[in-house]
Amino acid sequence: MSNVEQTLSIIKPDAVERNLDDKIKSVFINKGFKIVKEKKIKLEKEDAEKFYKVHETKPFYNDLCEYLSSGLIVAMVLEKEDAVLANRKLMGATDPKKAEEGTLRKQFGISIDKNSIHGSDSINNSKIEIDFFFKD
Ligand code: IDP
Ligand code: MG
Numbered sequence: 212m213s214n215v216e217q218t219l220s221i222i223k224p225d226a227v228e229r230n231l232d233d234k235i236k237s238v239f240i241n242k243g244f245k246i247v248k249e250k251k252i253k254l255e256k257e258d259a260e261k262f263y264k265v266h267e268t269k270p271f272y273n274d275l276c277e278y279l280s281s282g283l284i285v286a287m288v289l290e291k292e293d294a295v296l297a298n299r300k301l302m303g304a305t306d307p308k309k310a311e312e313g314t315l316r317k318q319f320g321i322s323i324d325k326n327s328i329h330g331s332d333s334i335n336n337s338k339i340e341i342d343f344f345f346k347d
Pocket of ligand 2 (some may be wrong): 330
């Protein structure tokens with residue numbers, strides 16, 4: 212049975228700064244994702260804090276929110292069969308040093324904090340995260 216899903220992807224400031232957004236978008240398209248919605252925006256720190264609220268007790272939370280709101284990002288809704296898992300696989304491990312060959316983070320990530328890309332980790336969170344950027 213088919214299981215077409217939508218997931219949220221964010222091209223993070225380190226990648227937008229290096230003009231990698233078109234290159235990353237073409238990777239998604241070549242892997243069979245449809246970019247259903249997209250916008251290039253800069254978040255306020257308060258927005259980043261809301262987006263990453265699940266991490267608020269982590270020692271890296273403040274830096275993470277500073278970072279996500281430090282420059283332009285591209286938020287996208289990606290659609291594909293089993294999109295959530297397919298996107299997580301294409302992104303690779305959180306730490307680019309540990310990411311497998313052929314993954315986006317291996318290819319473009321600089322460090323664990325500047326890892327170029329975000330992707331929803333579950334179908335439930337994908338809905339929450341898509342609403343965060345695209346509700347209305
Ligand atoms: P994910 O992005 O692979 O889902 P999460 O654990 O949800 O990873 O963490 C969110 C983001 O927080 C990561 O993408 C990364 O940029 C940052 N992060 C995660 N763990 C660390 C850490 O140990 N030090 C610094 N930043 C971290
Ligand atoms: Mg996560």
